[in-house]
Amino acid sequence: MSIPSNREANVLNTEKILSGLPDDLKMLVQRQAPLRNRTTLQIGGPASLLCEARNTEQARRFQEIAHHHELPFFILGGGSNLLAADEGFAGLVLLVATDEFTTSGNTLIAGAGLDFDQLIQRSLAAGLSGLEFASGIPGTLGGAVMGNAGCYGHELCEFLLEAITLSPDGLVQRRGPEEFGFGYRSTALRESGEILLQVTLKLQLGGIDEALATRNEKILDRRSKHPNNLPSAGSWFRNLPAPAPGQHRVAAGSLLEKVGAKKMFEGDARVFSGHANMIVNTGEATSAQVKILARRMKKAVADKYQVDLIQEVRHLEVVNPELPQ
Ligand SMILES: Cc1cc2nc3c(=O)[nH]c(=O)nc-3n(C[C@H](O)[C@H](O)[C@H](O)COP(=O)(O)OP(=O)(O)OC[C@H]3O[C@@H](n4cnc5c(N)ncnc54)[C@H](O)[C@@H]3O)c2cc1C
Missing domain, CATH: 3.90.78.10 (UDP-N-acetylenolpyruvoylglucosamine reductase, C-terminal domain)
Incomplete structure (x- = not known):
């Protein structure tokens, strides 16, 4: 009898895991998903399981599966701040894909899986300004908050009112900004493996013409400095x-x-x-x-x-x- 290589063992393992999943979760899973297609550097071998969580319950169930099978686990947003290994990831990559969007007065509630720049456009279209300084930062809202993204003298932590997270031990919690442990391009919550699912931001009502002008200026500035192609x-x-x-x-x-x-x-x-x-x-x-x-x-x-x-x-x-x- 031949002993399977690590990679073969990994394939066999994922087949077994998948066969035990209910259909509603199975349709959200890709096997051997190339990470080069999920990272802006376009580098990286396959993830054994890439699981797309569109809501809190799905994120919780995928997390449970990873725990149950003792799989290495990684939380993925837009992949714009990542170097994925050539060997891929022999484990479960949770793609945060929560995408709700509502506004009320000067607050905005949005899924952490939303594309961050689209979120900025949608907030401006809804009459809310404040985030335009960050126009053109790639990735998701969740990645931006968990990394305290920033530029031109501002950071995301200035806007956070509240968030919903899922902790490594499966607890869904409402979190205030003081619980994030914001630092320069970092948060304590990211280091402790919390999954950010929903974000409430405090913005300003109005000022849209000026905000749109700032947005255009920042996008042009980025185009002149960054590798566009x-x-x-x-x-x-x-x-x-x-x-x-x-x-x-x-x-x-x-x-x-x-x-x-x-x-x-x-x-x-x-x-x-x-x-x-x-x-x-x-x-x-x-x-x-x-x-x-x-x-x-x-x-x-x-x-x-x-x-x-x-x-x-x-x-x-x-x-x-x-x-x-
Ligand atoms: C051309 C270019 C320009 C950039 N300019 C800037 C800039 O001006 N300022 C700046 O700050 N950054 C910049 N970045 C870096 C990057 O875009 C940001 O850090 C971005 O916010 C990362 O978000 P993401 O969704 O892509 O995160 P990913 O790259 O997917 O993940 C980054 C980290 O965050 C974690 N993470 C992601 N989503 C979640 C979540 N929902 N819950 C928990 N953890 C999560 C991941 O586990 C990982 O540790 C730039 C990148 C590029 C390619």
Whole structure:
């Protein structure tokens, strides 16, 4: 009798798991779903199970399945801040796809799975301004809140009134902003594995003409700075803390530029010529190549400036504690 390889074992396993699912859940599951199609860098092998949760109950049931079968688990939004492994993800990827949208007065209630830029457009169309500064940030509303996304001096944490989350132990809870533990491009809730399902934001009624003008300006600015035609995952490293209170953060890109990062590449993974803190996939880049390139960028800055850059982009991979990382 032949011993199945890890990958074969994984396929057999998912077949068994799927056969035990009721039809209403089965239709929301894709097997061996290529992660390159789910990440803006367009890199990544297959997820054994990609499960689309359109409401809280579905998210809870998929989470339960992962627990029951002891599967590695990953929460996916728009995949715009992720490097997915070439080997794929031998586990259950939960795609948050909650998409409700309502407004009342100056508040907006929306599913965390909504496309973030579409949410901005819809909020403006509903007469609510405030989010226009973030126009053009890719990904979902949930990813933006859980990563405290920001730009041009503002962050998502300024707008959060309330949220509905599902905790790793299966508890659905209403959360106030103080429970998120907001930091620079981070939240404590993301680190503890909470699934964000619904968000209530406090915006402003009116001011739409001005907001639309700001939106157009920000989109044009992004187009002039970002790799519009090449897959990327946004800024690779976080900006550095401000040197003194009241000052701006130091852009990681400025240090990377000074160490010549714009000329660095590994295979088809390259530092974007227009922005030294962005890695682009110029063809068939692999996650292994991207990791080598990112390490080289980090080392060049550490060697010259003794600064330890912290990665902003997250890894979508099964971490094996027995292997050196
Ligand atoms: C061209 C480009 C420009 C960008 N510009 C900016 C910018 O100006 N400012 C900025 O902050 N970012 C920027 N980004 C990065 C990225 O778009 C944001 O971080 C975005 O908010 C990530 O959302 P997402 O849905 O794609 O999250 P994903 O990439 O899918 O996931 C990122 C992390 O959030 C977690 N997560 C996602 N959704 C949920 C959820 N519902 N519940 C719990 N956890 C969740 C994931 O597990 C993962 O750890 C840019 C990216 C690109 C490609």
